[in-house]
Amino acid sequence: SCLSCMSMLPQHPQEDMDEQEHAEEDLFAELEGEDLRRVKAVFANADASGDGKIQREEMAQVLRAVQLTEEEIEEIFEGADKNRDGVVDIREFLNWVFSMDENPTDLHEIAWEALEEGQVQAACAETAIGEFTEADFAKFKSCIESAMGAEAIPGVAFVLSHKGSIVYETYLGTRDANRGDEAPVTSDTMFHVASTFKAINGMLLAILVDEGVISWDMPVSE
Secondary structure, three states, X not given: OOOHHHOOOOOOXXXXXXXXXXXXXXXXHHOOHHHHHHHHHHHHHHOOOOOOOEEHHHHHHHHHOOOOOHHHHHHHHHHHOOOOXXXXXXXXXXXXXXXXXXXXXXXXXXXXXXXXXXXXXXXXXXXXXXXXXXXXXXXXXXXXXXXXHHXXXXXXXXXXXXXXXXXXXXXXXXXXXXXXXXXXXXXXXOOOOHHHHHHHHHHHHHHHHXXXXXXXXXXXXX
C-alpha cells in the first residue's frame, strides 16, 4: 500500500464523537518522526494557498492531473471533509489518512500518490512552459523542499529547460550530510544516476535505429 508509512499508527476505537476526538489527539501525540513529517508534507502539497486548510479546488487541481473524474474527486474530498465546512484541516487530513490505512481502496491510493507528488505535476499539466511565472518557480522550490524534508533527501539540483534554454534552476541542500559531506549542491555536483541511465540508453538506441545504423532485431554481439 502507498500508505505503508502509516502502518504503525495506533488503533483507536471510534464509538462516538468524544472518543473520536480523543483518538485524534492520541494519534497526533504518537505519530512522530518520518511518518509525521511525511503526512505534513503531503498536506502542504495540497494546501496551495498555504493557509493551513485544503480547499476543494486545491485538492481537485492535483487530482485532475492524474485523470480522476469530478465524481471521484468529490468522493475523495467528502471523505476528508468530516465536518462538511468545505475545507480540510490537518486533523481532518490525518484522520482521512488513518481511515484509508484501515480500509484502502484503489481510488484512495491514486489520490494519496497524486497528493504526495505535489503541485509540480498539476502546474506542469495546466501551464505552458513559456507561461511559467516567478510564483510558479517559487511553488516548485517549495514543493521540492517539502519532498526533501519528507524523504530525508540531503541535496537536489533542479533544472527546467525549454527549447534548449534553461528557464529555471535551483540547487538545494548539501551533497550528503549523512556521510559528512556538507558541501552545498551546485551546478557542478555529480549525482549517481543509477537506473535512470536505462532511459538515456534507450533514447540513444532509438536515434541509431532512425539513422539506419542498427536495427531493433540486431544481436547485441554485433
